Amino acid sequence: MKITHDFHVHTNLSLCAKPTATLEGYLETAKKLGLTKLGISNHFWDAAIPGANDFYVPQDYDHVASLRPAIEKADVPGLRVYFGCECEYDPWRHGVACTEEVAERFEYMLVPNSHTHMMMPKEYYHPYEKHAEFMLAAFEEIVDCPLSKYVTAMAHPFEAVACPYDNEILIDLIPDDRYRRLFAKAAGKGIAFEINISSMVKKTPEEVEKASVIRLFRLAKEEGCKFLFGSDIHNVPENLAPFKNAELVADLLGLTEEDLAPIAR
Numbered sequence: 001m002k003i004t005h006d007f008h009v010h011t012n013l014s015l016c017a018k019p020t021a022t023l024e025g026y027l028e029t030a031k032k033l034g035l036t037k038l039g040i041s042n043h044f045w046d047a048a049i050p051g052a053n054d055f056y057v058p059q060d061y062d063h064v065a066s067l068r069p070a071i072e073k074a075d076v077p078g079l080r081v082y083f084g085c086e087c088e089y090d091p092w093r094h095g096v097a098c099t100e101e102v103a104e105r106f107e108y109m110l111v112p113n114s115h116t117h118m119m120m121p122k123e124y125y126h127p128y129e130k131h132a133e134f135m136l137a138a139f140e141e142i143v144d145c146p147l148s149k150y151v152t153a154m155a156h157p158f159e160a161v162a163c164p165y166d167n168e169i170l171i172d173l174i175p176d177d178r179y180r181r182l183f184a185k186a187a188g189k190g191i192a193f194e195i196n197i198s199s200m201v202k203k204t205p206e207e208v209e210k211a212s213v214i215r216l217f218r219l220a221k222e223e224g225c226k227f228l229f230g231s232d233i234h235n236v237p238e239n240l241a242p243f244k245n246a247e248l249v250a251d252l253l254g255l256t257e258e259d260l261a262p263i264a265r
């Protein structure tokens with residue numbers, strides 16, 4: 001299946017993105033790719049929720065919403081651009097770092113259970129089990145929290161970001177039944193599963209097939225989860241390579257239009 005959406009794009013409002021990551025640049029890329037839906041998902045922590053670290057303090061609603069007028073004015077034939085966010089998981093209040101009032105203002109919300117480089121105490125990196133348990137708990141708390149109805153998709157589930165060792169170790173460590181229980185819960189809440197293609201950019205088709213996340217995607221599909229795709233790009237790409245494996249993964253999983261989250265159809 002050809003994938004014609006990308007709901008995980010960071011502009012230069014995200015402090016970790018490149019200054020050249022402009023909305024205009026992404027609109028050009030979307031045109032070249034023939035996308036019909038483009039979601040802007042800058043990093044976000046609601047200022048009304050205590051506990052933001054130095055990275056998140058400046059990235060509040062006013063900050064991410066400064067791009068909203070331009071998003072609404074974006075005029076590319078056949079393309080709809082969405083105002084979303086990648087809102088952080090809040091480990092202290094066991095949920096999402098956002099108030100309901102602010103969550104209402106976004107067209108969609110991604111929440112990661114795997115920003116462990118920021119949200120997990122460093123001593124949890126070892127043993128691996130502790131790191132894996134942190135992500136399992138985060139996943140469940142996001143699904144169970146009062147804000148869960150605003151969570152469109154779990155961002156890069158279980159793909160620990162900036163992990164000091166191969167993060168596939170962690171994915172492989174968790175048995176099917178533990179994933180299944182959580183994925184069934186997420187499916188019940190209508191929380192989609194992001195297929196984040198950033199980890200697959202440099203992989204050959206054979207390597208994609210062997211990637212540990214493929215097991216997760218298969219389990220999620222069997223438990224009834226819907227999917228959406230995200231490139232997680234932090235700069236306007238020079239070529240379209242970041243997107244080439246999306247279709248491959250969709251075919252590998254046998255995805256059809258019905259398997260996509262409603263917003264991505």
Ligand SMILES: [Zn+2]
Nearest residue numbers: 086112155156
């Ligand atoms: Zn992320």
Ligand SMILES: [Zn+2]
Nearest residue numbers: 008010086232
């Ligand atoms: Zn991201």
